Amino acid sequence: MNEPIVLGFETSCDETGVGIVRGHTLLADALATSMAEHERFGGVVPEIASRAHLEAMVPTVHRALADAGIAASDVDAVAVTSGPGLTGALLVGVAAAKAYALALGKPLYGVNHLAAHVAVDELQHGPLAEPSIAMLVSGGHSSLLLVPDLAQEVQSLGRTIDDAAGEAFDKVARVLGLPFPGGPPVDRAAREGDARAIAFPRGLTGPRDAAYDFSFSGLKTAVARWVEARERAGEPVPVADVAASFQEAVADVLTAKAVRACRDHGVDHLVLGGGVAANSRLRALAEERCAAAGIVLRVPSPRLCTDNGAMVAALGSRLVAAGVAPSAPDLGADSSLPIDVVSR
């Protein structure tokens, strides 16, 4: 029996992603990014992102169909990120998905961007063990989730109370004179540095702090202060050591809290997702700590960790398989869609 083919649209931020899956098999993952246009601003500018989505949408769909070697009429269902994200950017994807669903006469599923980050791992490692703990870390999100049933039930355990993890990388990169986005250059610089050179603070790790919430604002400030003090003293800033020590603090807190969430909930599967999950130290430390705790760690390849259309198609595929009702034709974008709403 042939599994259904799902076409997925992702436009919540700066990537125009169109993915196609058949069941858990990835058929196409076409991506257009407007990052180069945002670089001169040092970050994503919403209006620029929306226009770029509009221009990239149709060519990206055509590329995905060609890569998958299928015709649009072969598609069985359409899925789209309806939130959370930038309102104007989300609207482009939602409008495109509705148009394709209507034109093809196929069901439409409006899905949660964060749940899609979890679903994408099924394309690489097969069906998710349920329940799993999922940790999503990116420029816009830092969340710990309990996932009893990815198609219908996702619970938020904790989130950042100030800066997202990826944002801390961007800001520290700026302090160190490294380019935006800050994740890859900090990761590279850190490879030459000593992670134990500077003891940067681990936010919200005290006994009375919220066990699963994150705080990266104090860490960012500590790095800025440390660098400023060096500069005031007229001493050179050891960029590699600062990068390595900062990255260690982030990876330490993230992995400690994720492992704790697994233990506290009696869950032995952890999934990482989001752009920061591409960080080499986070991956290595997560592997080390999960192995020690008897937890099975699943991390998608870096390419699938960042935003893409395949993750949306993957979640759409799950919803179809679970028999979840499709979205209403008046589906809209919700920039602050709560994490516990998997589809709507």
Add this chain to the structure above:
Amino acid sequence: MKREHLLPTLADTHALGRELAAAARPGDLLVLVGPLGAGKTALTQGIGAGLGVREPVTSPTFVIARVHRGGRIPLVHVDAYRLGGAADVDDLDLDASTEESVTVVEWGQGLVEQLAEEHLEVRLDRRDDDVRTALLVPHGPGWTARLDVG
């Protein structure tokens, strides 16, 4: 309201935010100025708490702007850190109008003052002993009068 504030703890920064929220009116523009880690997002968290907005206020750096509803007045929280030129709030795709909201802009000095006829500048700084300081600088008669009354 005092113009100069010493803010030894995070709670003090939050309290000043709540005080500003109590004085806030729809259409207000607050421009927060100060280096990384001076307490700009913390002050905005206090303003959000004072207005009674629903969601927790977190840094909007990545998305540039976030709208918080459910309070006495909607709060538009903008981070202009990465905007190079003069920003027009229309470019931010906000689903809220600035006339009906309190708009708080971090890193907005020299970029967003034209958004409202007058604004309150809040100069935040971080001393070497980690105490934060705040200086309220009214631009326009309305804010001057409000600060002198309270």
